[in-house]
Amino acid sequence: MLWNSLTALALAAPSHALIRFGCSQLVVDRLDPLVNPGLNPSPHLHQIIGGNSFNMSMEPGSHDLAALSTCTTCQPSEDFSNYWTAALYFRAKNGTFKRVPQKGNVGFEGSQGGMTVYYMQNQLADYQQKSKVKAFQPGFRMLIGDPMANTKAQADRYPQLTYTCLQDMSTRFPETKNFPTKPCPAGIMVNLRFPTCWDGKNLDSPDHISHMSYPASGTFESQGPCPASHPERMPQLMYEVIFETKDFNNKNDWPADGSQPFVWSFGDGTGYGSHGDYVFGWKDQSLQKIMDEACYVNCKSMKTQSMSAMNSCAVKNRVNEDIGDNNWLKELPGQPTMRLKAADGTV
Template sequence: MQWSSFVAFALFAPTHALIRFGCSQLVVDRLDPLVNPGQNPSPHLHQIIGGNAFNTSMFPEDLDPPKVATCTTCQPSEDFSNYWTASLYFRARNGTYKRVPQKGNVGFEGQNGGMTVYYMQNQLADYQQLSKVKAFQPGFRMLIGSPEASTKEQADKYPQLTYTCLQDMNTRFPETKDFPKKPCPAGIMVNVRFPTCWDGVNLDSPDHISHMSYPASGTFESQGPCPASHPVRMPQVLYEVIFETKAFNNQADWPTDGKQPFVWSFGDTTGYGNHGDYVFGWKDDSLQKIMDEACYVNCKSMKTQSIDAMNACSIPRRVNEDIGDENWLEAIPGQPMIR
């Protein structure tokens, strides 16, 4: 279904909060304060959006993003969270690499790269959004997926990390667990959906995953119940990252063995290693107020800023290296070996 249909329906439907917003690029850098705090550079390159308090080590006890950040690349002006995924590369027939840029989604065409973020109480197509959720708390952080996954069986542990081969900007189906095998006219959309059941105690865990859980049965979309170990229902966070592949869609440039040419910045050519990271940073109780409001996309309690303001927020890269935006690289930064 096209997004315009969602918006049109939302004008008339009694609803509770679902929000969808764009975030411009904050920085593309080889840092990962969640998995590799203090490590500069981290093992692989990431593309990061959100508040400009992002740094090499974001320990909860040392950092309160809403108080430290002075701007955010996201449309909600009170959201100083940070959201990030790995970067994507194209491997040419001669074995060299170039980074694949990102572009704005439908409705956010003017933003500088970045991605689209959703917070949902029910599934995306459910305009009612009647389920109540508890917003994330200060200090909360999580990740989902594993860069070590290299088979479908390993990737299936994380059921809602997928790819959509965009025929146009409104394409949403089908979704696959691995990289598309053919050129995608409007780009490759990476979908990262986080678990929604919290243990109610821990703001983080050693693996940054186990304080969260999928429903005990069914799915988030089917309103499956949370397990007793993780009884608190939270919003589903969804990233849609659109990689603009038009400069790389000529199959004459693809590998001669017929394999697809895209590689994650951590060296994965299968796509099964798809993963995403999240560090909460909404100001005060602003997210809870939005989640409690009867609204769909356009929520009165969500303060917003212009795309120009989003694009104006950025931070310099801390790792001084060529990431392949202009030049073709002999190797992906930090990844001499590609699997």
Template structure:
């Protein structure tokens, strides 16, 4: 979707809710308390946003992270959830790796890195957002994507993990499943969309995915029904992360064979291993209230904090390592 289309949508009075908000960087760290809880360091580097209760273990038995966190890097101060993805690197011709910086999305000038998060009741094309959804519950967590995948035939399992080669900050299409193969003028946007059907029982599952499902037929965007095994329709959670690849666009820096030089922190240069992790941490019923309210992009039922406050929330790094300019 182009920027002018998103602006036009904000002029339409919705019947229900879609919220879009920025979250600054909390920490860049080689920890993954969802997939490898307690392991320090985890197998690959992540960039994390959200509440400062984030830690190496995050045992669900230890209590509600919304009660443990004292601040959040997200715009809505009642959202103390944690959201994370892998980290993108540039592999230079001389073999060195350089972390690609993250930049704010449209409308979030001043935000330090981080991502943009959406909770949607219907696809963006449905201006009225008429569907009803059940918000995630305390202790809920999920994963989408597989870090080990390197082929499209495998990644096809996940319907909506994509990339947008930005010609300007408002570019929203086309989307590809692989990392762009040519320089992108304004950077690369990594898009992660989660399934929208829940089994209604389990807050997690051994693979962190089986308690969730895609619609039985059709898609979230066209209102496809949930399967009987996963009958509860939840908001579509979506991440947008803008990686500022522009300073690496000189092809003289690229490998001599001119192959695509960007690589995820799990050593994936195809893009098919992209994945996203989520741990729910909204205070009380604040997310359900928002989903039941006529919110669109912003939401008067939620408490909003300043970008300065978002930027001030952080946690200290646990793993002492240099991950910039390494070989």
């Protein structure tokens, strides 16, 4: 398996930390406290992990997630952050929808859905992790991606939002910007890598993106320098979300025209609108202590909890509606008059 190979190779002592951990599902609900704070319900459905203080508001400066949460669905017991993406649906030939569930990644097969989270100081395959980064601060929040994007050119503004069609659980390449066009035997993995350069001042910005930047030249992987406007180097936050497509891989159930049948909960059938949200919530200085440790995945300063504890943390849905887990829906939640964006970007 790919991950076993990576950990086996990580024998040379790193200078700083890289961590990878699993998180179970906290809730699947039509709330978005970052883009639509206080709005119940928000326009489209999300799947959320992390601390159980997640709610519809979470106003900046007034929400200490570590203090207000009593549990977290993530493996690190001091991480009460919230991480979320849109939910994914399968659209049948007759136009009805069913939600595609998530499954645990390699090493976290016992988790109840959720995702895998990384904090990196260098690229994943760099076992030395020599770069020094400043951990995110209390009150920090950001998002990446644009749900309105429906062309590759628009999606390319965010170069590290991709899909992997899993042939098995070790598949990691190739990555595409659009939804896979063929059935994926082990599922569709959605990869979200956030920008790593911070302006050093603002914990948020009106669009939740502008206080962060990509390197001025090169990439995070090539250790490209941060621009002068965003000089502070932060960890690269990365999500891997594996959607279990086994019940939807029969090509006879796919559209007669041969197009792919998956659609985001906001109506995007291209895949170009992929996006993710993050609200920081690590307790005290726990994340900085981990980042300063010379470790690779297995970090002594990262306190962890059992899988059963992760799975037992949950919050109740605030929006009372059928989200298509057991029934086929005639329309996507919150999208009654929406026109689906097709694979070619048209509507």
